[in-house]
Every structure is written in structure tokens, then in C-alpha cells.
Amino acid sequence: MKDGRIFCSLTPRGGNDYHPGGKAVDLTSDNINIGESADCDIRYDSASFQPEYYATIIHDDDCRGWYIIRRSQHTGISIEGKGEIGYACRLVNGDIIHFEGQQMALLFQVHRKQESNTTMRGAALWLAVGLLLFAVVFLFFGRKQEPISVADVTPLEESLYLIRTDSVKQLLIHHGNEIEQRRVKILSGEAPTGTAFLTTDGILVTARHCVEYWIGASVDLTRKYKSLADDDIVKWAIETETFNQAQHEDSTMQLRAFFSIYDFMGEQKFAFHSADPRVHINTAKDGIFLLADFNQDYYWRTIQPYFQDSQMEMGDVLWIDGFAEKGKIALASEQELQELPKGASLMVCGYPITNSNTRRVTYSEGTIKQDLHPEAENIVFEANINHGFSGGPVLTKTSDGIVAVGIVSRVDSISSGIFKRAVPSSVILNMKGGPDNE
Numbered sequence: 001m002k003d004g005r006i007f008c009s010l011t012p013r014g015g016n017d018y019h020p021g022g023k024a025v026d027l028t029s030d031n032i033n034i035g036e037s038a039d040c041d042i043r044y045d046s047a048s049f050q051p052e053y054y055a056t057i058i059h060d061d062d063c064r065g066w067y068i069i070r071r072s073q074h075t076g077i078s079i080e081g082k083g084e085i086g087y088a089c090r091l092v093n094g095d096i097i098h099f100e101g102q103q104m105a106l107l108f109q110v111h112r113k114q115e116s117n118t119t120m121r122g123a124a125l126w127l128a129v130g131l132l133l134f135a136v137v138f139l140f141f142g143r144k145q146e147p148i149s150v151a152d153v154t155p156l157e158e159s160l161y162l163i164r165t166d167s168v169k170q171l172l173i174h175h176g177n178e179i180e181q182r183r184v185k186i187l188s189g190e191a192p193t194g195t196a197f198l199t200t201d202g203i204l205v206t207a208r209h210c211v212e213y214w215i216g217a218s219v220d221l222t223r224k225y226k227s228l229a230d231d232d233i234v235k236w237a238i239e240t241e242t243f244n245q246a247q248h249e250d251s252t253m254q255l256r257a258f259f260s261i262y263d264f265m266g267e268q269k270f271a272f273h274s275a276d277p278r279v280h281i282n283t284a285k286d287g288i289f290l291l292a293d294f295n296q297d298y299y300w301r302t303i304q305p306y307f308q309d310s311q312m313e314m315g316d317v318l319w320i321d322g323f324a325e326k327g328k329i330a331l332a333s334e335q336e337l338q339e340l341p342k343g344a345s346l347m348v349c350g351y352p353i354t355n356s357n358t359r360r361v362t363y364s365e366g367t368i369k370q371d372l373h374p375e376a377e378n379i380v381f382e383a384n385i386n387h388g389f390s391g392g393p394v395l396t397k398t399s400d401g402i403v404a405v406g407i408v409s410r411v412d413s414i415s416s417g418i419f420k421r422a423v424p425s426s427v428i429l430n431m432k433g434g435p436d437n438e
Contacts, residue, residue, distance in 0.1 A: 006110065006111070006112055007026055007110075007111055007112075008026075008066055008091075008108060008109060008110045008111065009024040009025060009026050009108075009109050009111060010024065010025050010032075010034075010044075010057075010106045010107070010108060011023070011024040011025075011106065011107040011109065012042065012104050012105075012106060012107075013096065013104065013105040013106065013107055014103055014104040014105065015104075016041050016104065019042065019043070019044075019104070024109075025044065031056055031057065031058045031059070032044060032056070032057050033053040033055075033056050033071075034053065034054050034055045034056070034057070034099075034106070035052065035053050035054030035055065035071075035072070035075065035099065035102075036052060036053070040102075041102055041103060041104050042054075042099060042102055042104045042106065052072065053071040053072065054070075054071060054072045054075045054077065054099055055068050055069060055070055055071050055072075055075075055077055055097075055099070056068070056069045056071055057069075057091070057108075065090055065091070065092075066090070066091045066108075067088055067089065067090055067091065068085070068088065068089055068091055068097065069087065069088045069292050070085060070086070070087050070088065070290075070292060070297075071289070071290045071292075072290065073290070073297070075099055075100050075101065075102075076099070076100035077089075077097065077098070077099055077100070078097075078098045078100075079091075079095050079096070079097060079098075080095070080096035080097075080098065080105075081095075081096075082095075086295075087292035087293065087295070087296065087297060088292055088293065091108050092108075092110075093108070093109055093110040094107075094108070094109065095107075095108045096108070146345070146397050147345035147397070148345050148346060148347045148365075148395060148396055148397040148402065149347075150347070150363045150365075152347070152395075152397060152402055153347050153349060153363060153395055153402060154363075155328065156197075156328045156329055156349070156395075156402065157264055157349075157361050158263070158264065158328065159197055159198045159199075159327035159328040159329050160195060160196075160197050160264060160349055160350070160351075160361050160392070160393075161195070161196045161197065161198070161204070161261045161262060161263060161264075161269065162193060162194075162195065162196075162261070162262040162264075162266075162351040163193065163194050163195065163196045163206050163210050163211070163259060163260070163261055163262075163391060164191050164192070164193045164194075164259060164260050164262065165187060165191055165192050165193075165210070165211055165213060165257050165258070165259045166186070166187060166191060166258050166259060166260055167184050167185060167186045167187055167257075167258045168184070168185045168187070168233055168236070168255065168256070168257050168258070169182075169184045169185075169255075169256045169258070170182045170236050170239075170240065170253065170254070170255055170256075171253070171254045171255075171256060172251060172252075172253055172254075173251065173252045173253070173254055174250060174251045175250050175251075181253070182231075182236070185231055185233065192210065192213040193210070193351065193353065193388055194206060194207060194209075194210030194350075194351070194388060194389075194390040194391040194392075195210070195349070195350035195351050195388065195389060195390065195391045195392035195408070196210070196261060196391050196392075197327065197329050197349075197391075197392065197393045197404070198323065198325070198326070198327025198328075198329065199326075199327050199329050199330065199331055199404070200326055200327060200328065200329065200330045200331075201326070201331070202321065202322070202323040202324070202325065202326050202327070203319050203320070203321050203323070203331075203428065204261070204270075204319060204320040204321075204323060204327075205317070205318075205319045205331075205391070205393075205404075205407055205428060206318050206319070206390075206391035206407070207316050207317065207318065207390045207391035207407055207408060207409055207423070208281055208282070208303060208315060208316050208317055208318040209303060209316055209390065209409075209410070210259075210318075210390050210391040211257050211259050211274055211279075211318055212255070212257050212274055212281070212318075213233075213257075214233045214234050214236075214237040214255070215237070215286075215301065215302055215303050215315075216302070216303055216316070216410065217234050217237075217302070219234060219238075219291065219300055219302070225238055225239075225291070225293065225298050226293075233255075236255055237255055237300070237301070238291065238298050238299065238300055239253070240253040240254065240255045241288065241298075241299040241300060241301045242297075242298050242299045244299075245288070245299045254275065256273050256274055256275050257273060257274040258271070258272075258273045258274075259271070259272060259273070259274070264360070264361055270320075272320060274318075276320075278320050278321060278322050279318065279319075279320050280318065280319050280320070280321070280431070281315075281318050282315045282317055282318075282427070282431060283301075283315060284315070285315045286301050286302065286303060286315050287301070287302050287303070288300070288301050289301075289302070303315045303316045316407075316409045316410065316423055317407060317423045317427055317428060317431075319428055329393055329395075329402075329403075329404050330401070330402070330403045330404065331403065331404050331425040331428060331429060332396075332398070332403040332404060332405040332425045332426075333425075333426075333429070334426045334429070336398055336400075336403060336405070337372055337405055337424055337425065337426055338372060339398075340368060340372055340396065340405055341368070341371065342368055342369065342370055342371045343367055343368060344367065344368040344396055345365070345366075345367060345396065345397070346365070346366050346367060346368060346381060346383070346394055346395060346396045346405070347363055347364070347365055347366070347394075347395045347396070348363070348364045348366060348381075348383045348385050348389055348392060348393075348394055348395070348408060349361060349362070349363055349389075349392050349393055349395065350362060350385065350388055350389030350390070350391070350392030350408065351388050351389075351392075352385065352386050352387065352388040352389055353386065353387045353388040362389075364383045364384045364385050364389070365383065366381050366382050366383025366384070366385075366420075367381065367382055367383075368380070368381050368396075369381055369382050369419055372424070377423075377424075377427075378409070378421045378422065378423065378424070379394065379405060379406040379421065379422040379423075379424055380419050380420070380421055381394060381406075381419070381420055381421075381422060382419055382420065383420060385408065385420060389408050390408050390409065390410075391407060391408060392407070392408045393406070393407065393408075394406040394407070394408060394422045403425075404425055405422075405424065405425055406422030406423055406424050406425060407422055407423045407425070407428075408420065408422050409421045409422055409423050
């Protein structure tokens with residue numbers, strides 16, 4: 001027998017269509033969200049839409065217990081025998097969790113699970129058989145696509161740029177007047193870099209987190225805001241969002257990033273800031289989360305929802321238009337995206353961060369890992385890339401030539417970096433009103 005694993009479960013006290021009474025849901029070290037709307041009667045995570053969460057149950061860093069953190073200003077939470085909680089409370093075996101306005105309660109229990117080596121070996125055997133069958137089916141029925149090579153994409157190099165965020169400024173906008181809140185933070189050696197590319201329509205495209213790099217940070221829900229250093233940009237971002245969520249009359253706070261664009265010779269070509277009228281940022285699908293410590297609530301805006309990894313790059317795109325010059329990289333149309341088969345050959349281009357800190361374009365071959373459906377919010381692919389490729393194009397070969405089907409976004413943390421995700425080119429075309437919408 002292998003060593004036991006401590007885990008916990010939630011058992012509904014009551015019952016409905018979503019959770020039959022008495023049916024437990026196991027939790028491990030992963031977080032789980034509870035609640036989706038005012039009349040949900042306690043559903044768990046949903047992949048169908050962006051929900052409103054009442055609470056999050058998390059495993060603490062030392063793996064010795066669990067906390068429940070309140071996530072809604074409008075739904076009270078109480079623990080039977082302990083009364084109503086403020087913003088967070090440690091859970092112990094046998095706690096019954098009640099939610100204001102909900103009939104169902106949840107029984108929290110702690111368990112130790114034993115798994116035999118025999119069971120594990122059996123599971124591994126079935127997995128191997130399944131993978132073998134999949135490979136055979138793919139060999140016979142997989143769709144063919146002409147592979148793309150480095151020689152195909154080398155002529156596009158002059159349309160690839162290195163992008164670097166130089167400084168960050170926090171501003172209070174009061175009655176239209178800009179008031180500097182803190183001294184501008186110059187990033188110098190710690191400046192984040194990424195890749196951008198110029199399209200045949202004269203649009204400079206990159207990933208949003210290459211510029212507003214704090215928007216892609218992983219913020220631990222248990223981490224105390226006050227413990228962050230005063231010059232920590234994540235602290236500035238939390239402070240900014242918390243101020244704006246309070247809806248102060250005639251005032252908003254803004255975190256503004258200043259960034260530069262360099263060509264493949266290392267010469268600075270352009271300079272912008274994130275609030276420049278030419279810079280277009282998609283914030284419509286940002287995840288806004290209620291954070292909390294044991295004393296008060298804070299808000300965090302991110303493109304990386306903690307619990308819905310499949311949607312994490314929804315807002316991870318930024319583009320700049322109005323360029324007089326045109327690039328050599330064409331954005332794929334929606335039809336070309338829909339015809340892109342699983343297993344299709346692709347090439348990723350970018351300026352990876354290296355130990356020598358040299359600025360040179362690097363190419364990495366890869367493949368598409370899943371079929372795309374018409375409303376896909378991300379492209380899952382496999383390629384050998386690292387930091388610095390973000391914002392670069394994911395290129396493939398079609399009957400009309402080389403096209404960019406996506407913009408490199410983020411590594412899938414759940415799959416330990418094996419699979420990567422890109423924002424489909426259709427997101428740019430639809431938001432700008434590109435060729436597909438004319």
C-alpha cells in the first residue's frame with residue numbers, strides 16, 4: 001500500500017438536481033468554488049459560463065488544513081456552532097456550512113484515502129491501451145496537412161518585434177484631471193519582455209500580459225495584501241481595482257504601463273502607453289475576484305481565472321492600429337480556423353528570454369492538440385517555447401500561404417507546461433471589425 005493521502009469532502013445536506021442528497025464531492029489540494037447565482041442553491045464550479053461565487057475552499061500552503069474564504073458581498077456564510085464568518089475561517093472535520101438565502105447546507109469532512117499499487121498498475125495498463133487505440137485510429141483517419149518549416153517563416157522575420165514594458169505609473173483620474181499617486185516605477189533590469197508582430201492590415205498584435213504584466217500574475221487568495229512590498233506592482237493593481245470597485249464619485253484609479261517596440265536589429269521603433277487611444281485592450285471578459293484576508297476585502301482583476309483554466313486567455317490580447325506601414329503576417333480568417341485540424345503542423349515565432357539575454361528571433365515547431373469549434377476562445381497546442389514567446393504568432397500553412405492562427409498566451413499550469421494556449425486570430429478580427437466582418 002502506498003502512503004495515505006489526506007483529502008476532504010463536501011456532502012450536501014438536502015438535495016436538488018445539481019447535488020443529490022448525501023452525494024459527497026472529494027476535494028484534494030485544489031481550490032473549489034461554491035455558488036453561481038442568487039437562486040443556484042449551491043452549485044460547484046461550472047464551465048458553461050462565468051459564475052458569481054459565494055465562497056472558495058482552499059488548501060493552505062503547509063497542507064495541514066482548509067480555509068473557507070467569502071467571495072460575495074451579498075451572501076452571508078455561517079458555520080453551524082461557530083456563527084457567521086467575516087472574510088475567512090478555518091474549517092475542521094464535521095463543520096456544516098450555511099449560505100444566506102440557500103436551503104442547502106454542506107457538510108465538510110476530512111478523510112484519508114488509501115490507494116493500492118495494484119489499482120495504480122491496472123489504471124496505467126488501461127491508459128496505455130487507450131493511447132495505443134487512439135494512435136491507431138489517428139493513423140487511419142487523421143486529416144492530412146502540409147507541414148510548415150523554418151524556411152517558410154524566415155521571410156516574415158522583419159515583421160516580428162520585441163516588446164518591453166519600461167515603467168508603470170499609478171494615477172487618480174478626478175474630474176478628468178490626472179493625479180500621480182506614487183512615484184513612477186522604472187523597471188530597468190526586471191522589465192518584462194515578449195513578442196509582437198505586424199500584420200498585413202497594419203495592426204501590431206501582442207499578448208496583453210506582455211504589457212500589463214501584473215494582469216497575468218498568480219495571486220494566492222490567502223496572501224495578505226498588506227504583506228506585499230509598497231513598490232510591488234501587484235499591490236498597486238489590487239489597490240487600483242479595490243478603489244474602482246468602490247465606485248467613488250467622479251474618480252477612478254488607473255495603472256498605466258509604458259512600453260517600447262524593438263525591431264530584430266535591436267533598434268527602438270515605437271513607444272506607447274496602455275491608455276494610448278491607439279492601444280486597444282479587451283477588458284470585457286476579465287475575471288474580477290473578491291480577495292480577502294481576515295480583516296477586509298480586496299479586489300483583483302486578472303486574465304487568468306483561478307478555477308476555469310480553459311478560459312484563462314479570454315482577455316489576453318492587445319493590438320495597436322493606424323500604422324502607415326504593413327507587415328507580412330496575415331491573420332487567419334474564421335473559416336481557416338475552423339478548417340484547422342487536430343494534429344496540424346504549426347510554427348511559433350518569438351524572442352525567448354535566454355541566459356545571454358540576446359535578442360534574436362527563434363522558431364519552434366509544434367502541433368495543434370484539439371479541433372477548434374466556431375466559438376473557441378483558445379487554441380491548445382504543443383511546442384517547445386518559454387518566456388518571451390508570449391504575444392508571438394502561431395503560424396500554419398494553408399492553400400493560400402502562411403497565416404497566423406493565434407497569439408501565444410499562457411502555459412496550461414494544470415498540464416505542467418506540456419500544452420500551451422493561444423488566442424485565436426478571430427478574436428482580433430471580430431473586435432476590430434476586420435475582413436470577416438466587413
